[in-house]
Each structure stands twice: as structure tokens, then as C-alpha cells.
Amino acid sequence: MKNQEIIAQIEERMKRTKDRRMYERLQTIRFRMMGIPISQISLMLCLSEKTLRKYIHAYEEKGLEGLVMKVSPGKSSRLTLEQRDELKQVIMNQVPADVGFTAKFNWTLKIIAEYIERCYGFSYSLRGVSKLMERMNMSFTRPTYTLDAADPEKQKEFVEVVFPALKKG
Structure with missing residues (x-):
């Protein structure tokens, strides 16, 4: 040719x-x-x-x-296998408020990044945390809100009693 x-x-x-x-x-x-x-x-x-x-x-x-490009493995994780297992258990069994985040009930990539930095001393970008979650076989979804279907009495109790108590604590 x-x-x-x-x-x-x-x-x-x-x-x-x-x-x-x-x-x-x-x-x-x-x-x-x-x-x-x-x-x-x-x-x-x-x-x-x-x-x-x-x-x-x-x-x-x-x-x-x-x-044709082979799959790039990317940078290896900074967390050890034991640290990743520990992190996974924390995310699965506790809410952020249980580990010192004020009034936080859902794990977000940002909160996970802050937790990793606080506990293990490593700084991760949000994309880095997302990739770490994938490697740990965990999926990340944003919480959805369906306030229309919520019980008005429970909402009132939360706004007047539960939430103010959380803010003080």
C-alpha cells in the first residue's frame, strides 16, 4: 500500500x-x-x-x-486493603453524624473525601473518591427526595424538635 x-x-x-x-x-x-x-x-x-x-x-x-489503547490501570490506591475495608464498613454501617460530621445523614463524595483525609491523611478529589468507591464495589447515588409523600406530622416534628436538637449537639 x-x-x-x-x-x-x-x-x-x-x-x-x-x-x-x-x-x-x-x-x-x-x-x-x-x-x-x-x-x-x-x-x-x-x-x-x-x-x-x-x-x-x-x-x-x-x-x-x-x-488501540489498552486499559490504563491508573494510579494505585493510597489506602491499604485494610483501610479500604475499614472505610467500607464505616460507610455501610454508620452515618456521617456517627463519625463527627454535624447533622449529616447521607454519605456524599465530599464527606467521604473529608473522612479519608481526617482519618488516613490522604487528600482525594471527588473523582478520586468516586473511582475508589468503584474499586471497593460500592455504587454512589445521589439521594432523591419525595417530600410530597412525607407525613406532615413527622415533618413538623423534625423541623421543630429533631433538627434543632441536632444543631445544638
Whole structure:
């Protein structure tokens, strides 16, 4: 196959991909097939020459399929297995108020991040906490509210008695 045919094939693939990283890989090969030096491609794509050489080598070894990205494992968890188990038990068996969060009855990613920092000394982003929850086989859902179906007497009791007591405590 001639370079022009390969370039056309790559361009067609570039149009179909929705993955930004795959697009960069295809673009690297396209530019290289056009005779553009790696140093110039590096400047155009804002990627290191080392990364570009990896892409080119993968293409030379396996063709376009060599550019398909393997699943990136990501950064390993900072919490040990024991700490993750302990965290999971806390989340499953206690409410945030039980571990020192004022008037909190639902675990949120933000509260979990604060708890991890407080107890284990590690700072996690909300996305990091979400990924940690996935790795611990826990799902995160936002609470839904159905106040229309709530008992008006219980609501009144909560507003007048329970909630003020929680705020004081």
C-alpha cells in the first residue's frame, strides 16, 4: 500500500474515532507518513518525542491495531486493603453524624473525601473518591427526595424538635 492510501485510511479512522487519545495516535502516524520530523510533530501535538516514538513503534509492529489503547490501570490506591475495608464498613454501617460530621445523614463524595483525609491523611478529589468507591464495589447515588409523600406530622416534628436538637449537639 502506498503512503497516500495509508494516509487516507488513517484520516478515515480519525473521522470515526471519538477517543481523543486515539485521535492523537492516528494524527502522529499521519504526520509521520507525510514526512514530518518527530521533533516538529512533538511541537504540533504538544506530546513528548518519546511518546511519539512509542506510537510509531506500535504502528510499525502491529499496524493500526497497535495504536488501540489498552486499559490504563491508573494510579494505585493510597489506602491499604485494610483501610479500604475499614472505610467500607464505616460507610455501610454508620452515618456521617456517627463519625463527627454535624447533622449529616447521607454519605456524599465530599464527606467521604473529608473522612479519608481526617482519618488516613490522604487528600482525594471527588473523582478520586468516586473511582475508589468503584474499586471497593460500592455504587454512589445521589439521594432523591419525595417530600410530597412525607407525613406532615413527622415533618413538623423534625423541623421543630429533631433538627434543632441536632444543631445544638
